Amino acid sequence: MNVASAGFASIIAAIDRFTGWVGRAVAWLMVPLVGGVFYEVVARYVFDAPTIWAFDVTYILYGTIFMLGASYTLLKGAHIRTDILWEKFPDRRKGWIDLIAYIVFFFPALAMIFVSSIDDVWQSFQIGETSEQTAWRPIIWPFKGVVPLTALLLLIQGVSEAMKSLYAVRTGRLYAKVEKIEV
Numbered sequence: 001m002n003v004a005s006a007g008f009a010s011i012i013a014a015i016d017r018f019t020g021w022v023g024r025a026v027a028w029l030m031v032p033l034v035g036g037v038f039y040e041v042v043a044r045y046v047f048d049a050p051t052i053w054a055f056d057v058t059y060i061l062y063g064t065i066f067m068l069g070a071s072y073t074l075l076k077g078a079h080i081r082t083d084i085l086w087e088k089f090p091d092r093r094k095g096w097i098d099l100i101a102y103i104v105f106f107f108p109a110l111a112m113i114f115v116s117s118i119d120d121v122w123q124s125f126q127i128g129e130t131s132e133q134t135a136w137r138p139i140i141w142p143f144k145g146v147v148p149l150t151a152l153l154l155l156i157q158g159v160s161e162a163m164k165s166l167y168a169v170r171t172g173r174l175y176a177k178v179e180k181i182e183v
Contacts, residue, residue, distance in 0.1 A: 008163065012175070015160035016075055022153060023072025026065055033061040052136040059133070060143045067146045071153035074161060095168025102162040107155065114151035121145045 040054035073079055086094065123129075124141035131140050164175035 008167070012160050012163050015156060019071050019075045019153070019157045019160070023069060023075065026068040026072070029061055029065050033058060033065065036061065052134055053138070055134050056131055056136055056138050060138070063143065064146050067150040068153065070150055071157040074154060074157045090172070091168050091174045092172040094174065095165045095170075099162060099165035099169055102158055102165060106158050107162075110151045110155050110158065114148050114155065117144070117147040117151065121148060 036054055036057045040051055040058075043054075044050040089097070121141055121144045124144050129140050129144075130137040167173075167175040
């Protein structure tokens with residue numbers, strides 16, 4: 001089979017569109033992050049009136065952007081890969097390596113992270129856990145909730161990537177990968 005079937009290609013396209021939408025939506029969190037840092041710098045150094053909330057807001061927003069952007073990064077093929085031998089492999093072998101890695105390592109690890117982090121978020125919610133970083137002490141369970149959400153988003157994009165690997169195994173050609181990062 002030299003071409004992906006319509007159903008196969010439509011599943012990949014739907015997942016990739018969803019992940020692209022999520023990545024672009026998460027990128028908008030940069031606006032309040034930059035705004036919070038800018039406000040804190042002006043308040044601290046111009047008016048000598050530092051805030052008690054800026055540190056918490058910035059690490060929570062940055063952590064959220066970093067984590068939720070992981071599935072978009074996977075879509076764009078921007079995660080780190082050791083290319084010393086990889087570029088010399090034929091496409092079919094690349095497909096096999098990726099497919100095996102997704103099945104043996106990626107899916108089980110992310111499933112465990114998802115399951116274990118749900119319990120952590122739930123416990124944090126039940127006890128009303130707050131941050132210990134500053135005197136502001138915001139509730140922390142929404143930030144902890146980013147971990148299972150990230151695992152879920154990575155699992156979803158992982159299905160697309162595994163299907164692309166299967167395509168390479170079956171056809172000997174890599175599935176068209178969009179490597180251009182757009183925001």
